[in-house]
Amino acid sequence: MDGVPDVFHQYPLHLDASTKAVSAASLASDVALQNELKELNTLHRQIIALETPQQMVPPPTPVNPKRSAQITKMQETAAAASKKGNYKEAIGLYDFAIKMAQERPPWEASGLAREELSGLYGARAQNFMALQQWADGAVDAELALEMKKVGNTKAWMRRAQCLREMGRKEEALECVRFGLDYERPGPDKAGVAELETYLKELEK
Amino acid sequence: MENATNFTDGFNSTNGTFEGFQSATPKLGFWSGLLLPTLYLTVLVGSLYTFSSLYRKRQASKAAQLEPWFPSHRTRDIYLSLLHMDPSEGGNDEKKLKKVPDNVLKAALLRRAVEDIQRILQLRTSKPALQNLQQRGSVGDDLMQRFQRAEKEMEAEIKDVVEEANAFAPNWGQVIFQSANEINQHILLKERTAEIEAQRETEKEWWENKKATIQSDFMKELDEEEEKKITQKKAGGSDDDAVLVEAGGPAQAQGGSKKKGR
Numbered sequence: 001m002d003g004v005p006d007v008f009h010q011y012p013l014h015l016d017a018s019t020k021a022v023s024a025a026s027l028a029s030d031v032a033l034q035n036e037l038k039e040l041n042t043l044h045r046q047i048i049a050l051e052t053p054q055q056m057v058p059p060p061t062p063v064n065p066k067r068s069a070q071i072t073k074m075q076e077t078a079a080a081a082s083k084k085g086n087y088k089e090a091i092g093l094y095d096f097a098i099k100m101a102q103e104r105p106p107w108e109a110s111g112l113a114r115e116e117l118s119g120l121y122g123a124r125a126q127n128f129m130a131l132q133q134w135a136d137g138a139v140d141a142e143l144a145l146e147m148k149k150v151g152n153t154k155a156w157m158r159r160a161q162c163l164r165e166m167g168r169k170e171e172a173l174e175c176v177r178f179g180l181d182y183e184r185p186g187p188d189k190a191g192v193a194e195l196e197t198y199l200k201e202l203e204k
Numbered sequence: 205m206e207n208a209t210n211f212t213d214g215f216n217s218t219n220g221t222f223e224g225f226q227s228a229t230p231k232l233g234f235w236s237g238l239l240l241p242t243l244y245l246t247v248l249v250g251s252l253y254t255f256s257s258l259y260r261k262r263q264a265s266k267a268a269q270l271e272p273w274f275p276s277h278r279t280r281d282i283y284l285s286l287l288h289m290d291p292s293e294g295g296n297d298e299k300k301l302k303k304v305p306d307n308v309l310k311a312a313l314l315r316r317a318v319e320d321i322q323r324i325l326q327l328r329t330s331k332p333a334l335q336n337l338q339q340r341g342s343v344g345d346d347l348m349q350r351f352q353r354a355e356k357e358m359e360a361e362i363k364d365v366v367e368e369a370n371a372f373a374p375n376w377g378q379v380i381f382q383s384a385n386e387i388n389q390h391i392l393l394k395e396r397t398a399e400i401e402a403q404r405e406t407e408k409e410w411w412e413n414k415k416a417t418i419q420s421d422f423m424k425e426l427d428e429e430e431e432k433k434i435t436q437k438k439a440g441g442s443d444d445d446a447v448l449v450e451a452g453g454p455a456q457a458q459g460g461s462k463k464k465g466r
Contacts, residue, residue, distance in 0.1 A: 008284040009276060015289065020305055022286065022312075036278055036315070044311035055307060056372075057314060059379040060386045102397075107314075110389035117393075135411040139404045146396050166411055167418075 013037075020044065046105050060109040067104060071097050071116055078123065087127045094124040118147035122155045129162060138162035153183050153191025160198060173202050270346055273327075273354030279319040280361070283312040283368075310372055317365050317384035318391075320358070325388075327355060 011033070012026050021041045027033055052058050078093035101116045125140035141159035145152060156179025163172035176199045183192050286304050334351055337343045366377035 009281045010288065011282060011285045013282070013285050013289060015286075015304055015308070020308055022282075022308060033278065036282065040282065040308075040311055040315050043314060044308050047307050047311050047314075054373060055310075056376060057310065057380075057383050060382050102394075104390075106387040106390035107383035108386065110386050110393060113390070114393065135407040136404065139400060139407055142403075143397060143400050146400060147393070166414065 043106070050105075057107055060107060063108045063112055067100065068112070068116070071100050071120075074100070075120065075123070082123070082127055082130075087130045090127045091124055091131075094120055094127065098124070114147045118144045118152060118155070121147065122152070122158065125155070125158045125162070129158060132165075134162045134165045138166070150182050151186055151188060153179065153186075153188050153195060156183065157191070157195060157198065160195075160202075164202065169202060173199070176202060267349055267353065270350050270353070272357075273350050274323055277316075277319060277361070279312070279316040283309070283316045286312050306372065313365065313368055313372070314380065314384060314387065317369075317380050318387045320361055320365060321381065321384045321388045323354075323358060324362075327351075327358060 011024055014023050014025060015021075016023065021044075022037055024030075024033060024037060047055055047057060050057070058064075074093055074097040078090045078097065081087075081093060082090035098117065098120045101113060101120060104113050121140045121144035125137045125144060128134075128137035128140060138159055141155050141162060144155040145159065148155075156175060160172045160175045160179070163169075163175060176195055180192065180195050180199065183195065186192070286309055289304055331351070334343065334348065338345075338348055362381070365380065369380040370377040
């Protein structure tokens with residue numbers, strides 16, 4: 001124990017006998033501590049829900065396939081609804097799927113969560129666009145891009161379209177240019193070509 | 205005995221004025237002959253030792269007085285507080301006397317590992333910059349000392365967490381930091397999502413306002429056109445060019461208000 005203090009600050013914590021929730025009622029004013037305890041209790045509940053032997057936290061991979069399967073199923077239903085023109089229904093389904101993907105146990109591989117969320121946000125953006133809700137579409141497309149910047153030509157395109165529809169042509173131009181910077185070396189040549197033509201159209 | 209004589213010989217050869225002294229020494233015993241050199245050595249070594257130990261102590265206390273790099277490790281404190289919780293607090297029931305359940309401790313340990321990951325990342329990113337600054341002499345040694353102390357503490361902290369994790373389940377220590385890293389990524393993702401989500405309402409509101417203004421502008425435009433047509437008809441002139449120029453209005457208005465909205 002080189003240089004590490006062997007002392008620690010003892011918090012007056014209380015453990016609820018039935019729920020096992022940790023609290024510190026006497027330190028209610030310490031916001032950071034209260035937040036930390038909230039996080040701790042959430043994590044604890046997630047550990048209790050584990051089905052692994054001895055309820056040990058598993059390594060990030062492999063991921064329990066149950067949740068992924070459910071999300072994929074919901075995505076398919078939503079896509080079917082969208083095809084039929086039930087955009088509102090599809091958006092509701094995507095909302096639900098996004099929530100599920102967000103509530104993944106945090107120790108699972110984050111790359112997977114990013115991938116899933118990017119697809120879901122992108123699809124929801126498309127549905128918002130079909131309903132001409134450009135503001136929602138733009139935000140969703142941005143979220144899709146935040147999750148996955150490379151290999152996401154559709155999301156770049158959607159964001160640019162939404163911005164243009166709202167009359168923010170300069171931002172749309174910027175968006176397409178950024179997108180091209182990210183996507184040009186990628187394999188999605190058709191998507192890049194689409195972006196290029198859109199860029200020319202905007203530059204007119 | 206030889207040593208003693210050598211010593212005196214040496215004395216003799218270097219300095220002739222000690223003749224009288226030499227003549228007195230043979231009368232002294234063996235032990236008293238050694239007394240002087242031993243005394244000399246003891247004083248020398250002793251003073252050196254006290255100086256070095258004092259110096260080191262002072263250095264150490266100076267280093268300890270330096271402000272730590274990180275604030276107190278809250279999750280570590282929580283974990284240890286849970287570990288040392290008074291078992292009688294749970295109630296008088298015998299079953300409830302049992303200590304904190306393992307799952308709570310596991311969660312607390314995982315939170316502690318997440319905090320460690322954040323600190324490691326912070327140390328790693330600031331190290332090259334700090335070294336660069338120190339080479340140029342832009343920052344003092346104090347800062348570097350603080351940094352090195354933080355690094356040392358971090359190493360020990362990680363070892364400690366790994367040991368604790370292995371106590372819960374064999375080999376958990378090898379993966380706990382992987383899990384913690386994913387949790388950290390998850391937290392970052394959540395923060396970014398929340399940031400972008402926060403824009404949604406303002407964006408929507410902005411767009412609704414904009415849509416309303418565009419619509420009212422458009423309606424006004426139509427009305428004006430009608431009025432103009434009527435007046436033009438009254439005046440008997442048919443000037444299509446004027447109407448065309450006016451029709452360019454809404455697009456210009458759109459372009460102008462774009463910057464206002466952002």
